[in-house]
Amino acid sequence: MKRSMDELNLRDAFRPMPDACRAALMDAARSVREEEKMKRFTFRTVLIVALVLILTTAAALASGKIFGWTDFFGSSYGTQVPKAAQEIMQHTEKQQSETLGGVIFTPHELYADKHIVMAAIEGRLPEGEKGIVCSEDYYDPIYANGENGRAVAERLGVDPATTWIDAARQLNLPLYAVEATLDVPTEYTESEMMFDAMYNEDGSITYFSVQPLNGKLESGNLDCEIYLFVTKINPENADEKPEERDRMALSIPLATPTETIAYDLKEDYVSYGMKLDSVYGELTPAGLYLYADFTAQDDMTVEQYYEKGQVLPMWFDEKGQYYDFGMNGTYILDTEDWPRMHTMGLISVDSIPDTLVLALEDDNLGGGEPAPRITLTK
Amino acid sequence: MDKDFFVRQIDAHGGMLYRVAWSILRNDDDCKDALQETALKAWQKRSALKDERYFRTWIVRILINTCYDTQRKRRRTVSIEEIQEPACPPPDPSLALALEALPEKLRLPLTLCYSEGMSYAEIARALHLPQATVRGRIHRAKEQLRKELDAE
Incomplete structure (x- = not known):
């Protein structure tokens, strides 16, 4: 007997929570201690913003060009990828391809160092094969991909408000929903992997994946995988063929620092109740990783520090211009050793600047009262 | 807290x-x-x-x-074979089977919406997805769930 959706109570699809699960959950909740310190506090908002912005920028490319990291950071984020990183990525242009579910996947522009691994993975149909390749969100209107989506709609000759599945119906073309993302062993990862897709002029798709790493692996190769997923959808009846999944092995050489610098602090620096102890830099192809250590003053607790806002080390050049944010898009504040605080950030430079200016200030100030600054010289 | x-x-x-x-x-x-x-x-x-x-x-x-x-x-x-059989069946076993048949990317937003009463905005925040995507997935999930139930 057919049942209407309105008659269904979805909760009836689940049995009650087993006692063992409830006990495990509540035991864990009751076991926490009020004074327990936070393990690690990280801010990753900037990269997330960048990944959202990518969907709203035109990022018009020269004919026949495939989207890559340099286009991504340059057009969507205003950050220049350092030349050394660009060269490494260019060397990884021609990786071995794998075909899954009728789609050819090719990783290109791979980069890894101890803090980050990133890959651009292109998915395309074989030469002469007709169809539409899109991400797994094929019930989305094409314009959900911003200017990039509008360009696709124009190329396909459909209204941008059309969904991918309806576009396939209108054009009577098969639809391939794909995903191609990095999967790094969890022993090396820090935080979540982030990804997004862009559509190329030739109908192919490029998946961008960024995975922050925990620094445990400092040299050698990072062995990881690309998780591939394809579903072919018949536009006539929206029937999905069974999903095809596979994993593609990748071994990415880790870029190592080419130069290091320990800055000599010639004066005391205190901001937001934190005293600067040391600043150390490591120049890598991705830019200059800057490690600044601080000590809390006047018995300030870590909770009091976080209550002050999103207080981070900000880096400026000698003219007071904010340095381009690095391609890892990540700041780390490590407060495990409180009252000491270790921070790490990346600035996008090709060489170690003669002069750096540091300000520990609230990232959310939005033009509020500026924090004091300290000038650091080589 | x-x-x-x-x-x-x-x-x-x-x-x-x-x-x-x-x-x-x-x-x-x-x-x-x-x-x-x-x-x-x-x-x-x-x-x-x-x-x-x-x-x-x-x-x-x-x-x-x-x-x-x-x-x-x-x-x-x-x-x-390795997935354990639940110790006691859910109140609506056929609905449970139909829900199980959905891919996870559809099952999860549908569960959050129709079992837990979360709004599209809340689901979007929890899943880190745009609201339009959440809406699309729930729409697809309902279509597929209906197909699964009709096939029974």
Whole structure:
């Protein structure tokens, strides 16, 4: 007997929570201690913003060009990828391809160092094969991909408000929903992997994946995988063929620092109740990783520090211009050793600047009262 | 957030957390581990919750990440045979089967919406997806669920 959706109570699809699960959950909740310190506090908002912005920028490319990291950071984020990183990525242009579910996947522009691994993975149909390749969100209107989506709609000759599945119906073309993302062993990862897709002029798709790493692996190769997923959808009846999944092995050489610098602090620096102890830099192809250590003053607790806002080390050049944010898009504040605080950030430079200016200030100030600054010289 | 509030919230949302974990993991042992780990992680990260009104969305997000970590550790090698048979059937076994047949990317938003009563905006926050995508997935999930139920 057919049942209407309105008659269904979805909760009836689940049995009650087993006692063992409830006990495990509540035991864990009751076991926490009020004074327990936070393990690690990280801010990753900037990269997330960048990944959202990518969907709203035109990022018009020269004919026949495939989207890559340099286009991504340059057009969507205003950050220049350092030349050394660009060269490494260019060397990884021609990786071995794998075909899954009728789609050819090719990783290109791979980069890894101890803090980050990133890959651009292109998915395309074989030469002469007709169809539409899109991400797994094929019930989305094409314009959900911003200017990039509008360009696709124009190329396909459909209204941008059309969904991918309806576009396939209108054009009577098969639809391939794909995903191609990095999967790094969890022993090396820090935080979540982030990804997004862009559509190329030739109908192919490029998946961008960024995975922050925990620094445990400092040299050698990072062995990881690309998780591939394809579903072919018949536009006539929206029937999905069974999903095809596979994993593609990748071994990415880790870029190592080419130069290091320990800055000599010639004066005391205190901001937001934190005293600067040391600043150390490591120049890598991705830019200059800057490690600044601080000590809390006047018995300030870590909770009091976080209550002050999103207080981070900000880096400026000698003219007071904010340095381009690095391609890892990540700041780390490590407060495990409180009252000491270790921070790490990346600035996008090709060489170690003669002069750096540091300000520990609230990232959310939005033009509020500026924090004091300290000038650091080589 | 003090400990009393935390324990009360976990207690109040326990059933929902289990259903979300089951939607992803479909294995009680894994659910148990994921729930335990979620409570501990949430406490460690409690300063990230700026407004206690968002506790539910926040904890669901932590749980989902923990479940994905669990899945990754399992390396997707669990075969159908290894998935445990639930000890007692759900109130509506045919609906449970139909829901199980959906891919996880559809099952999870549908569960959050129709079983847990979360709004599209809350689901979008919890799953880190645009609202339009959430709407699309729920639409597809309902279509597929209907097909599954009709096929019975």
